[in-house]
Amino acid sequence: MKSIQLLLCGLLLLSAWSCDKKNDDLVMPNTGDNFPQVIRFDDEGDGDxxxxxxxxxxxxLNDRSDASGENPGGKITPLKEDVTVLFEVKEKEGFNNLASYIKGVKAFYEIDDCTTSEDQGxxxxxxxxxxxxxxxxxxPKDVEEVEVVFETxxxxxxxxxxNKDERSITMIVTAVQTSGAEKVTFNNALEFKYEVLDDEGVHGDWELDHEDATEFARFKALFGKVNEDIAGLDADDVDKIEISIEYNEVKVVVELKEMEEIDECDGPEMVNKVIELEADLEDLSTLTDEGEIEFVGEVEQPDGSIKEFVYKGEFKITSAGIELVLKGEYDDEETDKITLLLKK
Amino acid sequence: MKKLILLLSTIVPALIGFSQSAAETALLKGTISDAANRSKLAGASVRISGTTNGTVADLNGQFTLYCPPGNASVVISFLGYRDTTLQVTLQQNQVTTLSVSLSSGVAQLGNVLITGFLQGQAKALTQQKNADNIRNIISSDQIGRFPDPNAAEALQRVPGVNIERDQGEGRYVLIRGLAPQFTNININGEQIPSPEADVRFVALDAIPSDQLASIEVSKTLTPDMDGDAVGGSVNLITRTAQNKFTHINGSLAGGYNNLTGKPNVQGQLQFDQRFGAREKLGVMINGNYYHNHLASDNWEYAPSDNELELRDYELVRTRTGLSSTIDYKFNDRHEIYFRSIYSRFTDREWRRRYVFIPEDDEIEKLMKDRFEAQSIASFNLGGKHNFRKFYLNYEGQYSQGRQNTPYDHEVGFIAGMPSSFDVTGGKYPVLNAAGFNDNSNYEFDEVAYGHTLAKDRNITAKFEIGIPYKTGRSSGTIKFGGKTRFKKKSYTINSEAYGSDGGVPEANGFDEDPIKDNGTILGGRFNMGRPVNVASFNRFFNQNPGLFELDVESKSIDEALESFQAEENVYAAFLMARHQLKKVLLVGGLRYERTNVKYNSKDVVIDPAGDLQEIIPVSGSSNYDFLLPQVQARFELGKMTNLRASAAYSYARPNFSEIIPAQEINREDEVATIGNANLKPTKSLNLDLMLEHYFGNVGIVSAGIFHKKLDDFIYRRVLFNSPYPLTGTPIIPAIDVIQAQNGNDANLTGVELAFQRKLDFLPGFLNKFSLYTNYTYTHSKANLQSRTADPSKPNEIKSLRLPGQATHVGNIALAFESKKLLVRLAANFNGEYLSEIGGEPAEDLYVKSRMQLDLSASYVINPRFRLFAEGLNLTNQPFESYMGSKNVISQREFYSWWMRFGLKFDLHAKK
Structure with a gap:
């Protein structure tokens, strides 16, 4: 009988052991608090x-979860120790001698909106x-971002x-040196590319002659669909209208004659009132005097929701300036194809 | 509650006084077993001849009967056995103990001994025949004979029961066409908590059928049962040691799954014995383990998005059960017991799928690796005491259900590729997507890592006191009792999704050799290519974390939306009488239940631009009371014929997912989905009429009709342009609010037919066949807010059938049984039913009817050893669903067939 009971105990132990199943071919990811802090470029590129x-x-630093719950969308959690980020020029286009172009380097971080570490010495x-x-x-520790400035x-x-050829510098982060007290790594796939924008090309600030009634009317017809303030503009109220084509961005700025006081870091300042439309460049022909342009922006509605607008067309640079032929689309309505003439 | 306490405090002393004024009593106890194989005959009827005084033996064949002192003639009956009459002399205030062995009714059975399968049927039918309410029983012998690895699969053989399946195996039980939340699941008479987060019902695939001594399905309620069961109540009863001999039984089986091409193994071992000269101490220990490799091939179509998915599942499923019962009988009057059960169900699942999105010229390739463990543990400590004038039963229970998903990983890749498909054929899609299985086309999209933990804990205490009485020639029992249950339920979620700005290799950087069928699915129709190995990807993730960025907003939303903590306290009391008039048994009484609930959860507010605006902690509570009158009658039209009638109120509590006050306010989509802590349970009036005739050679023919009238039926309602919040100062003036609400009624009517008997009227060889068949027809009508309702006509009503209600459900089985050999071919039919109500009729999801064919056989080597073999789903029946119209097939999932064979042993050793 004892042998049967021993057999029984053995089999029960066996069955208990069998439930402790191995998880074959399992690799657990390092998530949550085990996921390291990641340093990366804030942008993939810039240009001037x-x-x-x-x-x-x-x-x-990448955003992380906010354990306090105050920022459910996440926030940057500063480092707990200073680390050193190594970077290098991976590639340069359109020139050979880096030392002839870059004359110096400095770095700083923001302490608040008006103060940088540089200001504080x-x-x-x-x-x-x-x-x-x-x-x-x-x-450094306790800092959310660091800006490295190259004097050129x-x-x-x-x-x-x-110029018909691109001129650019591409940089990458190559390493992060830490004491090991905190898990910190870097994104080695991201590159930062600085592009030199040709001021003989499409980039730059282009001014519209708002005193030309035809041009002003065309401008209002084109952008008034998106912005009620532009639709209601009177030429007499306008001081300047500029369309700035920047790196990956288009800004339509209407500067009014009316002044307003704004708070700047140095104190209150009287400035012209401004109506501004900002949009991301989706498509732009560069290194050419004519080509295609498309930019997309968003307009916040009274209830807080967002609606997208799109402008698409062609540009042509002439001795007189730039000819923009654009068609806008917003809120299921389209504008006519409208031509604007602007000067640098 | 106070009123009820007052009522009880008045009635109880009066009852005891009434009992004391009645004649003095003696106590008759005993055990009834089979003369040939010593098997205990559960459900045997014990009656004092010439009176209405009688009782029924419990699962261990034991009975207790209060009788007047003096000479008595005790008649013991059991289906298929000869009635046995014993003359006893009962002494006042003394206990008389009998040990009765019954012999099978050889004459009626044509020289067939009541053994094996037939004895199992006899036990089940005898318990059913002698039960106070309408009840179906599956005895342990029957559980062991059908090829049913878990409790849900075993239940599908019961009339009026259909099951929802997961990967081809039964999981949830639907009784009489009502969704799973309308049925309560008990172990040893006490509700068990659900391991799953948002529901109350229990996935019965977590409970191995080998652990059970019996399964009872009560279709009508008596006041001593929990009142929250509209469809019915399932009671899973674990085993108990039965005699002084060491008893070891078990099984060892192996098998094969045709789709995976891999084996399965299964083993069960049970020890039980009563110790001591008077067998006072009983010990039973049962352990079992099941390990199976499952797979399924699947295609799914989402008509609203015009997306097609090809899915390939592979699973390793285990089921482990440990249970024990220790009972101690102080003497003939007093005993205590401790029962425990632990069940653990695990699923390791790999899911490989493609999603074809023609509109976006995109194809997604995803691979999931998930482990889920569901466990249920229950510990019951109780006692049974037979005093001179009354009996007292009490029990305390601690039980816990847990669902732990320690990892749920899914990595997704995406290819900018055109595709097109045609699913109008209904059988298989015709796909045009050249090169879709070339991994070099797929760029990394997102990887999701999750783990969740759901916990549900009950602490329960209950007691009941029964006072026998006699009035003239009739007798009965007054019973009253109370119960409290304290429940804590919580769900915590950890969910992280990581994207990347680049640097992650294409899918071919992580792929591996195909797992089965050279990478093809659905009978070789589609080549899924080389699957992505999640472990390989995770290794890359760990080595290159800098390439990945957490989507913090999604994490916050996902973790807040469904997580909650809840407490639910239930207080119940009942008063009932069981009175036997000559041929009529009346059982009736009242049950009162009060429920106090409290919840904590979180609101997620999405701003109009679609971004996460705020997560706000919220809490809610509600209380409700039910007074449930219930009455049953059993008319003994003949020795073998009963007519039963019942009218009883019951209710069903809402699912936690409907009641917790969690909400998602999506101002971008202008839709708010909010919980409703004030949701009332669904109340039901249940009417039943059942005629049943039993055959002496172990069989039954029965016909019943039932009707249920459901009030406060819960449904999903859209409140168009409602202010938010619904009460107080609105912060949003108009938004469509989706909320589970009460207010509409529903009716369900059905007919239940059953026939089973040995075909011994047939000539020669054919009289060794038995037929087992049942069929249930149900019809339902629920009045819900119409899907065409809009702000101009928000209260427009539309009648629909109840979700989960299948019009036709049935079983048919033909068995051949000789002395040594049993062969059984069983077909189980689940009719088509509405599974989910969509936003519009075209989005209603229906599950198509399905018939599964199983074959089992066993061969008795000797009384101790038996060989068995079982084959399931022999015809490879798929799971199929359609959306809106039968022409719009939305899913077809195939599991192929699987089988097992092995040895069962049943060893008795004299001490």
Missing amino acids: LEDADEFSFKLV IDLDVIFDAATGKGSVSF DEDFFNDNVL
Whole structure:
């Protein structure tokens, strides 16, 4: 009988053991608190006109969950220790001598909207060797982002011709050096590309002659669909109308004669009132004097919802300026194809 | 509640006084077993000849009967056995104990001994015949004979029961055409908590059928049962040690799944014995383990999005059960017991799928790896005491259900590729998507990592006191009792989705060799290519975290939306009488139940631009009372014929998902989905009439009709352009609010027919066949807010059938049984039913009818050893659903056939 009972106990133990099933071919991901802090470029690129005397990139931390629940959409959780971010120039287009173009480097971070570490005399460790294209910058603890600014020779690219080749610098982050107290890594797939925008091309600020009744009417017909303030404009109230074609962005700015007081970091300031439309460039022909352009923006509705607008058409640069032929689409309505003539 | 306590405090002393004024009593106890194989004969009828005084043996064949002192003639009856009459002399205030062995009615059965399968049927039918209410029984012998690995599969053989399946295996039970939330699930007479987060009902595939001594399906309620059962009440009863001999039984089986091409294994072992000279201590331990490789091939079509999915599932499913019963009999009057059961069900699931989205010229390729463990643990400590004038039963229970999903990983890739398909044929889609299984076309899209934990814990205490009485020649029992149940339920979610700005290789960087059928599914019609290996991807994820970025907003929303903590306290009391007039048994009384509920959850507010605006903690509570009158009658039209009638009120509590005050306010879509903590339970008046005739050679023919009138039926209502919140100062002036609400009524009517008997009237060889068949027809009508309702006519009503209600449900089985061999071919038919009500009729989801054919056989080597073999789903019946119209097939899922074979043993050893 005892042998039967021993057999029984053995089989029961066996069945209990069998329920402790192995999870074959399982690799658990390092998620939650085990997921490291990630440093990356804030943007994939930037660009400025040929005569710019500096360019910069920002290094930021990815958003993380806010354990307090105050920011359900997440927030940046600053590092608990200083780390050093190594970066280098991966590629350059349209020129050979980096040292002739980049003259210096500095780095800072924002303390508040009006104060930077530079203002406070805080020196961030940053180095850049233009000969090798390699550099590093300190990313201090308790900081959300660091901006690295490269001082450039403003005459290096500044010419009077429309260049047919791209001029750019591509940078990557190559390493993060930490003491190991906190898990910190970096995004090695992202690149930051700075492009030199040709001011003989489509980029730049283009001004519309608002005193020309025809041009002004066309402008209102085109953008008045999207913006009621533009639709209701009177030419006499306008001081200036500009369409700025920047790196990946288009801004339509109507500066009014009417002044208003705004709070700036240095105190209150009287400025012209402004009506502004901002849109992302979806398509733009560059390195050419004529081509296609398409930009898309959003308009917030009275109830807080968002509606998208799209402008699509062609541009042509002439000796007189730029000819923009655009058709707008917003709220299931389309404008006619309208031609605007603007000057630099 | 106070009124009821007052009522009880008045009635109870009066009842005891009434009892004391009645004649003095003696106690007759005993055990009834089979003379040949010592098997206990549960359900045997014990009656004092010439009186209406009688009782029924419990699952262990034991009975207790209060009788007047003096000489008595005790008649013991059991279906298929000869009636046995014993002369006993009962002493006042003394206990007289009998041990009765019955012999089978050889003459009636044509020299067939009541053994094996037939004895199982006899036990089930005898319990059914002698039950106070309309009840179906599955005895342990029957559970062991059908090829049913879990409790849900075993229940599908019961008239009026249909089941919802998961991966081809039964999971949820629907009784008489009502959805699972209308049935309560008990273990040893006490409700068990649901491991799942948002519901109350229990997935019965978590409970191995080998653990059970019996399954009872009560279709009508008596006041001593929980009142929250509209469809019925299922009671799963675990085993108990029965005699002084060491008893070991078990089984060992292996099998094969045709779709996976992999084996399955299964084993069960049980030990039971009573110890001591007077067998006071009983110990039963049961353990079992089941390990199966499952698979399914599936295509799904979403008409509203015009998307087609091809799915390939592979699962490793295990089921582990441990149960024990320790009971101690102090003497003939007093006993205590401790019962425990632990069941663990695990699913490791790999799901590989393609989603074809022609409108976007996109194809998604996704791979999921998920492990889910459901466990149920229940510990019952109780006692039974037979005092001179009354008996007292009491029990405390701690039980817990858990569903733990420690990992749920799904990695998705996307290809910008055109595709087109045609599903109008209904059988298989015709797909045109050249190169869709080339992994080099697929870029990384998103990986989702989740883990969740749902917990449900009950602490229950209850007692009942029964006072026998006698009035003239009739006798009866007054019974009253009380119960409290404290429930805590919670659901926590961890959900993280990571995207990437680049740097992650294409799908071919993580693929592996096809798992089955060279990567083809649906009979070789579609080649799924090389699947993505999630472990390989996770390794890359861990090595390159910098390439991935958490979608924090989605994490916050997903984790807040469904998580909750809830408490539910139930207080119940009942008073009932069981009175036997000559040929009529009357059972009636009142049950009172009060429920106090409290919930904590979170509101998620999405701003008009579609971004997460705010997550707000909220809480809710509600209380409700029910007074449930219930009456049953059993008319003994003949020795083998009963007519039963019942009228009883019952109710069904809402699912937690409907009642928790969690809400999602999506101002972008202008839709708010909100819980309703004030949702009232559905109340039902249940009317039943059943005529049943039993055959002496173990069989039954029965016909019944039932009608249920449901008030406060719960349905999903859209409140068009409603202010939000619904009460107080609105913060949103107009938004469409979707909320589960009361207010509409529903009716359900059905007919239930059953026939089973040995075909011994046939000549020669044919008289060894038995026929087992049942059929249930139901019709329902629920009045719901019409889907054409809009702000101009928000109260427009439309009649629909109840979700889950199948018009036709049935079983038919033909068995051949000789002394050694049993072969049984069983078909189970589940009729078409409405599964989900959509936003419009074209979005209603229907599950098509399905008939499964199973074959089982067993061969008795000797009384101790038996070989068995079983084959399931022999005809490869798919699960099929359609949306709106039968022409719009939305899913076809195939499981192929699987089988098992093995050895069962039943060893008795003398001490």
